[in-house]
Amino acid sequence: MPLFCCTSTLLATIAAGAMLLGASQALAHAKLVTANPAPDATVAAPKALSLKFSEKLEPKFSGFEVANAAGAAVSIKTTVAADGKGLDGALAAPLAPGAYKVTWHAVTADAHRMNGAYTFTVR
Secondary structure, eight states, X not given: OOHHHHHHHHHHHHHHHHHXXXXXXXXXXXXXXXXXXXXXXXXXXXXXXXXXXSSOXXXXXXXXXXXXXXXXXXXXXXXXXXXXXXXXXXESSOOOSEEEEEEEEEEOTTOOEEXXXXXXXXX
């Protein structure tokens, strides 16, 4: 059997393995799937916030913060939902009318930290 045949087969096997490894790592990054209140929504004062992600989260390293339009932090207690893919936040007090920014961070089993933010308005 010529050396070229074995070398090309070996290279094709290595390339296929690298593509599979890259695909599995890409799938392990948490992406925000849904949020309540939703991004850019105008809502009545919510009693709680919830964020749902595409992957199961590492509770110690995942959470979110809420700030008003002036940048002042809103008191909120966050927990990971029972399914492991969501973050729930209980507000200490009702939100006053105005704009709010939710800034989240999520870590999954691959230990990559993903960050994001969105805004919503309370009428």
